[in-house]
Amino acid sequence: MIEMEKIFKTYPNGVVAINGIDVKINQGEFVYVVGPSGAGKSTFIKMMYREEKPSSGKIVINGVNLGKLKESKVPYLRRSIGVVFQDFKLLPRLTVYENVAFAMEVIGENSKTIKKRVMEVLDLVQLKHKARSFPDELSGGEQQRISLARSIVNNPGVVIADEPTGNLDPDTSWEIMNVFEEINNRGTTVVMATHNREIVNTMKKRVIAVEDGKIVRDEARGEYGIYD
Ligand SMILES: Nc1ncnc2c1ncn2[C@@H]1O[C@H](COP(=O)(O)OP(=O)(O)OP(=O)(O)O)[C@@H](O)[C@H]1O
Numbered sequence: 001m002i003e004m005e006k007i008f009k010t011y012p013n014g015v016v017a018i019n020g021i022d023v024k025i026n027q028g029e030f031v032y033v034v035g036p037s038g039a040g041k042s043t044f045i046k047m048m049y050r051e052e053k054p055s056s057g058k059i060v061i062n063g064v065n066l067g068k069l070k071e072s073k074v075p076y077l078r079r080s081i082g083v084v085f086q087d088f089k090l091l092p093r094l095t096v097y098e099n100v101a102f103a104m105e106v107i108g109e110n111s112k113t114i115k116k117r118v119m120e121v122l123d124l125v126q127l128k129h130k131a132r133s134f135p136d137e138l139s140g141g142e143q144q145r146i147s148l149a150r151s152i153v154n155n156p157g158v159v160i161a162d163e164p165t166g167n168l169d170p171d172t173s174w175e176i177m178n179v180f181e182e183i184n185n186r187g188t189t190v191v192m193a194t195h196n197r198e199i200v201n202t203m204k205k206r207v208i209a210v211e212d213g214k215i216v217r218d219e220a221r222g223e224y225g226i227y228d
Contacts, residue, residue, distance in 0.1 A: 001024065001025065001026055001027055001060075001061075001062060001063075002023075002024070002025040002048055002059075002060075002061055002062075002158065002189070002191070003023075003024050003025075003058075003059070003060040003061075004021055004022060004023045004024075004047075004057065004058070004059050005022055005057055005058040005059075006020065006021075006022060006056065006057040006058070007020070007021040007022070007047065007054045007056070007057035007058075007059065008020060008054060008055050008056045008057055009040075009043055009047065009052065009054050009055050009213075010055045016213055017040045017043040017213055018040050018043055018044060018047075018054065018213040018214075019040075019212060019213035019214050020213070020214055021044065021057075021210075021213070021214065021215055022215075023208065023215060023218070025189060025191060026189075027062075027157060027187070027189055028184070028187050028188075028189055029189055029190075029206055030180075030181075030184045030189075030190045030192075030203075030205040030206065031189075031190065031191045031192070031205065031206045031207075031208055032192055032193075032194055032200050032203075032205055032206070032207045032208070032222070032224075033045060033191065033192065033193040033194070033208050033209075033210060034193075034194065034195075034200060034207055034208070034209050034210070034224055034225060034227060035209050035210040035211050035216075035225075035227060036211060036227045036228070037195075037228070039210045039211050039212065039213070040210050040212070040213040041162075041193040041210050042162055042193060043213075044193075044210055045160050045162060045191055045193050046162075047059060047066075048061065048081070048158070048160055048191065049077070049078065049081045049083055049160055050066055050069070050074060050077060050078075053066075053067075054067075061077065061080070061081070061158070062080060062157055062158075064077060075106070075107065079107050079154050079156065080154075080156050080157055080158065081156050081157075081158045081159075081160060082150075082151030082152050082154070082156040082158070082159040082160070082188075083151060083159070083160050083161070083162075084144070084147050084148055084151050084159065084160070084161040084162070084164045085147070085161075085162055085163075085164070086162060086163040086164060086166035086167055087167060088135070088140075088143045088144055088146070088147045088167075089147065090135040090143055090146060090147060090150075091135075092134065092135055092136060093134075094134075094135075095131065095132050095133060095134055096122070096127065096130050096131050096132070096133050096134070096135070096138070096146050097118055097122070097131040097132065099135065099146060099150060100118045100121060100122065100146065100149050100150045100153050101114050101115075101118050101153075102150075103150050103153050103154060104117065104118070104153055104154060107154065117153055118131075118149075118153060119131075121149040121150075121152055121153050122146075122149055124149065124152075124179070124182065125145040125146065125148055125149045125179055126145070127142060127145055127146060127149070130142065130146075139172070140167055140168050140172065141168055141169075141172035141175055141176065144164060144165075144167075144168060144172075144176050145175075145176065145179060148164075148176070148179050148180070148183070152183055152188065156188065157188060157189060158188065158189040158190075158191065159180070159183060159188055159189070159190050159191075160191045160192075161180070161190070161191070161192040161193070161194075162192075162193050163193055163194055163195065164176060164180075164192065164194075165177070165194065165196050165199065166194075166195070170198070173196060173199065174199070177199055177203065180192070181203075195227070195228070196224075197224040197227075200222075200223065200224040201223055201224050204221045204222075205221070205222070206218070206219065206220055206221070206222065207219050207222025207223065207224070207225075209222075209225055
């Protein structure tokens, strides 16, 4: 469960990005975060994986109060939350296998467990045969599938994605969305900021609309809305 209570966020330059947000997201939900450019969507989701801290308010992720979390415990939080970005953020000098394995190595898993699990998630995204390739030898859609594999390799309860189809063509975007659905069907919460109207309107999930740092709409089977 993700809980946010009375959240405000002002950046050091004085920009008020989040202006009073209260929200609860239950385990296993699939949530789109929509809204106009600059509305605060990225800031909203960055606070969930503690990339940004709120100026005030309380955030509890799976029972852990982020405000009381010691810096030394942040890696444990990151283990329970997978993150996917628009620009993939794969490490260019590592192979596909190594990119995914790295996420397990940093938390000290043994090599046998790593090998088994990495091949499992590469199988899930249907890219086992690319294990020895380097990121720049893959298409954008393949790179995003690898980054999805990396995000779930440690079995997180939550995957957070910021505009994951932003760099992909429509067909490839749908392939990626099918993988997100599959991950969600296995019980993982998915929270996704997106500008993709077609996907939001077709998939009929919970939609949270953010405007001027506030939630202006929260619907169980919502629509994208009037934004670009
Ligand atoms: N690191 C930062 N420092 C200062 N201001 C920032 C920072 N990051 C974002 N902002 C500002 O905070 C506001 C919200 O930005 P945010 O990136 O959360 O919006 P967004 O809804 O994700 O936009 P987009 O759809 O264009 O990605 C904007 O006014 C933005 O300029």
